[in-house]
Amino acid sequence: MHSQSVSEITLAYIGGGSLNWAQVLMADLVHDRTVAGEIRLFDLNLEAAQRNAAIGNRLSEAHGLSIRYTASETIASALTGVDFVVVSILPGSFDDMAKDLELPEAEGIIQAVGDTVGPGGLVRAMRAIPAMAEIAEAIRKYAPKAYVCNLTNPMSVLTGALYAAFPDIRAWGECHEVTKLRHIIAWLANRAEGAIRYGFRDVQVNVLGINHFTWVDRAFVGGRDWLPDYLNFAAENRENGWRAKPLDPNDEFQRYFEDINRVKFDLASRFGIAAAAGDRHLAEFLPASWYLNRASEWGFGLTPVDWRRRDQAKRREDARLAETGNEVPPLRTVSEEALVGQIRALTRGETLVVNANMPNIGQMQGFAPGTVVETNVLFSGHGVRPIHAGRLPAAVEALVKPHAERQNTVLQAVLAGDGATLEGLFLSDPLVAPLGQDRAAKLFRAMVAATAARLPEKLRRLSA
Amino acid sequence: MHSQSVSEITLAYIGGGSLNWAQVLMADLVHDRTVAGEIRLFDLNLEAAQRNAAIGNRLSEAHGLSIRYTASETIASALTGVDFVVVSILPGSFDDMAKDLELPEAEGIIQAVGDTVGPGGLVRAMRAIPAMAEIAEAIRKYAPKAYVCNLTNPMSVLTGALYAAFPDIRAWGECHEVTKLRHIIAWLANRAEGAIRYGFRDVQVNVLGINHFTWVDRAFVGGRDWLPDYLNFAAENRENGWRAKPLDPNDEFQRYFEDINRVKFDLASRFGIAAAAGDRHLAEFLPASWYLNRASEWGFGLTPVDWRRRDQAKRREDARLAETGNEVPPLRTVSEEALVGQIRALTRGETLVVNANMPNIGQMQGFAPGTVVETNVLFSGHGVRPIHAGRLPAAVEALVKPHAERQNTVLQAVLAGDGATLEGLFLSDPLVAPLGQDRAAKLFRAMVAATAARLPEKLRRLSA
Amino acid sequence: MHSQSVSEITLAYIGGGSLNWAQVLMADLVHDRTVAGEIRLFDLNLEAAQRNAAIGNRLSEAHGLSIRYTASETIASALTGVDFVVVSILPGSFDDMAKDLELPEAEGIIQAVGDTVGPGGLVRAMRAIPAMAEIAEAIRKYAPKAYVCNLTNPMSVLTGALYAAFPDIRAWGECHEVTKLRHIIAWLANRAEGAIRYGFRDVQVNVLGINHFTWVDRAFVGGRDWLPDYLNFAAENRENGWRAKPLDPNDEFQRYFEDINRVKFDLASRFGIAAAAGDRHLAEFLPASWYLNRASEWGFGLTPVDWRRRDQAKRREDARLAETGNEVPPLRTVSEEALVGQIRALTRGETLVVNANMPNIGQMQGFAPGTVVETNVLFSGHGVRPIHAGRLPAAVEALVKPHAERQNTVLQAVLAGDGATLEGLFLSDPLVAPLGQDRAAKLFRAMVAATAARLPEKLRRLSA
């Protein structure tokens, strides 16, 4: 209908001083060209928000968009009356994140990422949930009808925190990990066609699971389901792994973030269904004896915090140049993120089916109501509505569900300031359990002590 | 992708001697042009199926389609290995249907249609559920992976019967009543634009309820929600009703099937949400004192069985001509039915969101799991998947849910051959209850006796 | 163990100026002799509480009990730290109650009691729910661990209001209607034995339903189930009714409160299960055409408010004498109420199984969680715990469940101050529905206007 026209919106970006996500959004809006209006950047670091606003406005002008970027001094002024909210915050500093990895490592516990499950994920959740609940309260007050896209990890518990604090919030958690599998399926279909006919967006996958531990039981493209082909392909490449383009051993990013799909292929071969996230995420949900304790053998990287620090410094320098340089900042290529497409669907009534994290209201059988699950969701003129995804195979459900239930419990315990329950959960965390209950209890207290300054009063007392 | 190409399918049409629905499908396939393959017509009246096959093949050839129509002598041969099944049967004869109306009428109970709820709906369900369960058993045996579209009323209990007999069936119940509201919304949006910019298919409605008692809480078109406009329009026209085109008093069909939306407008004004089906259907779910006892005052028709008999005779003559005439049968205009679009979506991976009747697996809050509800459903390469619709307002849920629960119970009781429970339900049926328990019990036994030949042994004994 | 000894408790009686219930409790405590401690009477009418305290202390001393009765000036001082709370209040005055009956009667709607369902029950709920929620808030603040026995009607919604306002409350709703059926069963068993061997307390009945609309599917006494015998007895006496002792036509109380079990017997004969409450209560839940419109024919009384007024005056005079007379007030015989037995079980660890009203947490299948249902409950050293009761037969569930769901919705709407929903519910109330939607809406507004002074601000505005 109005597909050539432009939609006027207001959007508040919480964490708008971000050196990555905010700039991805700016570029995607340039490529899309259907959105106009105001984007308010709010960040605890006001200067970073101002810098991003300046960059955004330069891009906006240079490319002829009617989008105005502003930096908000308070969350209230950022949120008041907006149509959309994006939440992309960093729970704690890189120093906190380093402790999340190093203290467990000293006890022999290896984590590939440490931001979702395991000891690192739990402590990060303790830091982030209270902040997220405050943001939800502010949204309830200043923009109760806004659509809210959460980009922050640990995704499941933080999306859950938004709903716990404001049950009527229109929020979803957005993550791109599943695109990795969609790329492989498109590659398989193109190989069969002998031509590049399909991109990853053409692959309709039915997603089941929880964030970073997602599974796909149907992958439809070109008139048929490619899951059986994928399972065969996984079995063939289980021993040696495979990537569309070989890893570049000199590329540090690849070394720490990429994989050769061996974990995915091993899981697919054993369980008859496709695991859909990156290998380094998947490995953290499974017994350490399976993959985590032999990461290099399985071909996936462990992400060091040191790299994150160096990367951030580099990005900061790039941003400084983009803000102040004589030339218009270079335009990134369009990303694979779904956010701009979601805004279009909600604003213009387009019909977009894509995976997102939302509280279970029936979309995933076998999981308790309210558990934040990742399945397909319909974005359209009706808002954001989960689509029924079915049920995981029983042996896979036995892998996924205990993690989901733990996340539910962590969320409730952090909100209740119930440190005793958190300690109990920590002791039996699958990555922690091999330590024995005494060493585990000591590790928990050490980790809490290390990040105490970031914790609410009640949870801080634990470390005594 | 392949949008110009043609998809090869096989489809079994149970009730394929139909004088209406089968021919609608034939015409829609001509207009669509993307489907090829074999359509097998099965009917207890083999000649009618053969006649329809002949008509279909004439149309197919004349319009250059690669669709081949055949008449199957057994349901087994019709179903074996098909991709799609359509079920469109007549539960009992028009004489049975006449008794469903006349016996209650003799007790002062008026029914506008008598095929969904009330005494007529209940007895019709007793006839039809066993037949439907047999069809589901055959599908389990001969085409367990087929997509199954049920077009038969009473829609809710019969779609439920399919799932009761074969829980893994991929079935949905298809009904076009909601299009009536979508037309009104499109009319309102066009009026505001001062031009005809939207058709009913452009109107995205969020549907909640049960078949023939459906409600819409959001109606998005042209970038915004039109429900508030509709509620205002309903309040303005509540006294006198309204139709886009005035009723033609000489048109018998209109007299018996159409309405002036007064029931819809009265309900919208009282409950703050749009009722979405035809007035004559809606009225049957509400206290007789509200609309049914004063149908002409409220401007909707009561459908006489006599008209159905005459109409059938006329259609039969038309079909005879279409089969045997010298000229190719005339091509009907494209219908408003969703079936061909559904086939396209399932076959080609198009994304279609449309209302359909399916067992509740969470798509409608507040209703028990397994209750057949009508909400939006996603048809795509993933199959048929309910979309979360939310919840009815509390006062409306109090109107709808007891009917839904009765339907659940009727279904279970018929399958169990439990006549005592059916009698108990009949006594307290809202249209029957004013009779008092004794007269109600007599009426039930008379109605069962009148249709005993069509009932399974166990239910027949009741009439003693 | 300690069965000879005495347990020290504190108990707050909210509504402690009561002219009936409080005095029943006083007498039962004398008969029981195992309870000592303090009973604090709180009433909006402080004098009435003081009068009851004086009576109680006279009884206590005369019979050598170590129970001290006091009148509390505030609810806070009554509740602080008590072990038990009894709530027995009168929602509104007898004038309000008279309007609840008379306004519907003017429209032809007959109610036998008018305090549970129907138009009177709904308006009474609007008055009482906010008061009950306030009491629960006070209990949360001053006696969060207390056991709370609610004696106030409408029992289901008011017990629900306690839980809605304080979800961790240890409350149940107490009603003696089911004893009526237990007496009949004991009579049957004694008749068979040819001797009086069983009292009503020896009859173990399995109770299912909601308050005043309860059913019994098993009645065990003397080593076997007597339900089949009861069903036969009901069938034999369905035409003429039956009572153990004939009604005394000169006894006004009997005329207004008693029945000849004809409703119970008719229901038992039709549905194959025993209805368990008094006929005048049962009748209000069923279509008016069944019993209510012909109460005298069915042999049950309609309770006039005028009688309640006269009875209250008489009781007030009796109480005055009991407080001030020279002689110790006469000791009533032990009642059939369960309260003192419940206190014993909770205090001393005795094991008592008796029916009570509590939110459904699984004890009654087929009803939504949280619905206040009446089933057996275990009182013991573990507190108050529902016992699994099973499920009503389908045709009976269809009678009971819509009332239960309405009650849930009324409760939520009153708490939310949502008058529009209450009006919607009123329109479709089964006793109201025959009026038609317009007359029903007028009646609702008239009833709300008549009691507006007792309603919270938000609900009062309705009547405009």
Added chain:
Amino acid sequence: MHSQSVSEITLAYIGGGSLNWAQVLMADLVHDRTVAGEIRLFDLNLEAAQRNAAIGNRLSEAHGLSIRYTASETIASALTGVDFVVVSILPGSFDDMAKDLELPEAEGIIQAVGDTVGPGGLVRAMRAIPAMAEIAEAIRKYAPKAYVCNLTNPMSVLTGALYAAFPDIRAWGECHEVTKLRHIIAWLANRAEGAIRYGFRDVQVNVLGINHFTWVDRAFVGGRDWLPDYLNFAAENRENGWRAKPLDPNDEFQRYFEDINRVKFDLASRFGIAAAAGDRHLAEFLPASWYLNRASEWGFGLTPVDWRRRDQAKRREDARLAETGNEVPPLRTVSEEALVGQIRALTRGETLVVNANMPNIGQMQGFAPGTVVETNVLFSGHGVRPIHAGRLPAAVEALVKPHAERQNTVLQAVLAGDGATLEGLFLSDPLVAPLGQDRAAKLFRAMVAATAARLPEKLRRLSA
């Protein structure tokens, strides 16, 4: 009422050649003296049943009971028309049980009992579930109204198997492990009284959990709750353990079956609630690093199969003497089992509250419906009815629930003959997971091969 009288019953004992349980029942019936009638012993080993019948009849006569023991040649003749069924079978031989322990042990996996969870429990379930389902089918056919007491391990899945095969069965699983905690509580209360006033039956415990992994959150005796005292006692004795009577180091039985409560005390101290089963059972549900890998340090025994073999031989010899000796077999003292009390309650209407294993129908919050849970149950004239137990603390639920869900899945997979799912479950079994996925898969196949002769065809093929 009839408490002096005798109740006539018929009871079928499946596994009636048992050398232990059957004889416990015989003795308890002598002590009780209220039961008369016929007890039919059925066993695959007919001679053993005949031997037990002879012993039973000698006891019966010697003690003046009117109980007649018979040996049935078929399960049909044993079951036809009985009031009660007891199921106490041995799934596989001691050689099978030895393999269940030895094969995992060769991989470093220690099991204390190996009959409930872990690799041994899973393989034992594969053997036993099909047998149990057959027994339930026979009960459906020959004694559908009988009360059925299952005494066989693994209790949870086997009780589940009875319900899966015959959903209307009136069955419960009976286990005495919880009495261990009740004895400790009675000891504490007696210590405080300075006299032996309470036995374990006086202690009312509220039980939550699954069989062999049960917890108690309230322990009422003598007018108050002793849980806080127990928690203090546990903290005091956590380091060194405690028993009412010290272990006799020369008693082999004690060495293999008894414990010093250190596991119970450690769990109580960490989680603030009492674990209620024997330490050797509890340990198997927890990470091996906690207790199982250091059993002797924690003071509990590992039960060797060799001991069971020797014990069985001894019992067989005792039984031979009891059958054929000149003197009447000696009467055992009354046991702590609940079975005879349950029979009394069901037959005579006594009110017995005791823990039992039944499918969750709401009695335990937080666990899926149908999961077999262990909570208190009411035995009375109404039959067997679960009592609402509440919910486990969150950190404990995280320990218990994954085991419960695994048991649900094992049951479904064995019934479906789905070996792939069983292998998947085995890989991630908490005791197995440390092996890594490849060694785990090999172990599974070896264990299946070792017991293949006892498995249904479909599950046997796995071992290829």
